[in-house]
Amino acid sequence: MEELKIEGSAKTPTIEFNASGDLLLKGRSIPENSIEFYKPILDWIENYGDSPKDKTVVNVQLEYFNTSSSKCILDVFKKLETLSGTDIEINWYYEEDDEDMLEAGEDYQAIIDIPFKMIEVEEL
């Protein structure tokens, strides 16, 4: 299984999904049309689900995301929810004064049946 690496841009986040079970989503996700961007990510998770590692850790370190991305991010979490045979954990990072980002994480936490850890950092 190959890793999925997408370099970040002004409107799209950095993606580093490793077959070792280390998944990173970092930066800004504000494209006008998010579905296209998130398609390969959903596909990768589906393939990863065929033989996942015992532990899967998802690190979400987003500075900004728009509402167009919010549905796609939910789809990513929902896809992760379907995986069996792996312990999944989502680490949701937010900057110390960014209550909106914390609240956004809590919104997902309320919908998704995967343990979330809210991690406050000084700077993302």
Next chain:
Amino acid sequence: MLDIYDLYKKMESNKILLSFKGAITSELLTSILQIVETRMEELQDSNKERKKVFNVLVEILQNLYHHIDDFEVEGPVEEVNNIKSSIFMISRLTDEYKIVTGNYLLTENVVKLKSRIDHINSLDRDGLKLLYKETLNNGEISLKGGGGLGFIDIARKSGQKLDYNFINIDEKYSFFTLIVRIEKVNKVK
């Protein structure tokens, strides 16, 4: 003839940071965001303030961007361009940021949009949170991805009621104005 100095003075007295009239393209959107972000950094607004303004600005501009595809216009190129144009301005006032946009829409869609905004305005913080979560999780995926979350998110992040106005132009078109205010917070840092 347009008095450019008069326009300049008006923009100056309204503390306009950036203003634009025309069709919103993806490239233009990127540029506007970059310019406003840089300006806010230069003006040393707090991190929290900049984030709120940036977030709200993204949604407002992308609303305008997607709105272009919402209706078909037939006729001469110039007329089509005019109807598909928007106006956008962002002001940095003493105690708030003010973002104002204007665009044409089909008169037949006015009632629907008005009732959507009125509904959002009728909700408090918790109500907005609930509506956001419901809309996010309703399984409906629009091609644009957002699926009606834009206005809810703008109301949530700005923490203020959405101010709007419709002007009836003719049978077919109306002009929609949206005013979003973002209160400035004390610069603690």
